Amino acid sequence: MAKFCNKCQQTLEDSSFNKRADRPGLRAHCRKCCAKRPSRRKKPIMTPEQRKESQRLARKRYNETKERKAKQAAYEAHRRAAKLKATPKWLTETHLAHIAAYYECAAAISAYLGTQMDVDHIVPLKGKEVCGLHVPWNMQVMQHIGNVSKNNKLES
Ligand SMILES: [Zn+2]
Numbered sequence: 279m280a281k282f283c284n285k286c287q288q289t290l291e292d293s294s295f296n297k298r299a300d301r302p303g304l305r306a307h308c309r310k311c312c313a314k315r316p317s318r319r320k321k322p323i324m325t326p327e328q329r330k331e332s333q334r335l336a337r338k339r340y341n342e343t344k345e346r347k348a349k350q351a352a353y354e355a356h357r358r359a360a361k362l363k364a365t366p367k368w369l370t371e372t373h374l375a376h377i378a379a380y381y382e383c384a385a386a387i388s389a390y391l392g393t394q395m396d397v398d399h400i401v402p403l404k405g406k407e408v409c410g411l412h413v414p415w416n417m418q419v420m421q422h423i424g425n426v427s428k429n430n431k432l433e434s
Contacts, residue, residue, distance in 0.1 A: 285311035348385035352378045355397060359412030364403045366411060376414035384419045394422035 279292045285307040295304035296312060305312060324332065340346055356377070359365045369377075384395040398420045401410030410416045 281308075283308040283311055344385045344389050345382070348382040349378070351385065351397070352381035355381065356412070359403060362403045362409075362412075364399075364409065364412040366413065369413065373414055377412070377417065380414065380417045380419060387419060395419055396422050 280289050281292055281295055281304060282289045283295070283306075288308070290308050292304060294308045294310075296309055297303070298305050307315075356365065380397045384397050388395045396419070398418050399410045399412070400416050400418055401408060403410050403412060
């Protein structure tokens with residue numbers, strides 16, 4: 279059997295064609311034409327400086343994503359809360375994931391509405407009457423201004 283190579287425009291024997299990798303049959307271009315095609319798999323080799331620079335840019339890109347910002351917000355709140363000794367030691371991984379989800383949620387709503395949303399502690403961590411805990415069941419997502427104007431007073 280002969281087959282027409284539509285690259286070099288020649289009719290060649292079947293044996294001059296490679297088999298397709300994705301499904302049965304022969305490739306559209308002959309062996310010679312396939313060999314001539316430049317490989318796209320090889321990446322240009324970077325110098326250590328270029329690699330450093332590209333890693334720096336990748337990190338910068340990642341730091342600007344809302345996922346990263348949510349993580350950062352969760353981390354900062356966690357640190358603040360820890361300072362106030364409001365984070366119980368018995369919190370499980372699930373609790374911590376739940377807390378992180380509140381911050382991710384706030385970041386996502388902020389991005390969607392274009393207004394700053396915060397994770398608020400329903401019972402303030404440093405309230406006048408009582409001190410709340412930095413735990414998932416003491417959390418709610420609310421608008422930034424509301425969070426501040428609450429002024430650490432316990433609502434009844
Ligand atoms: Zn060919």
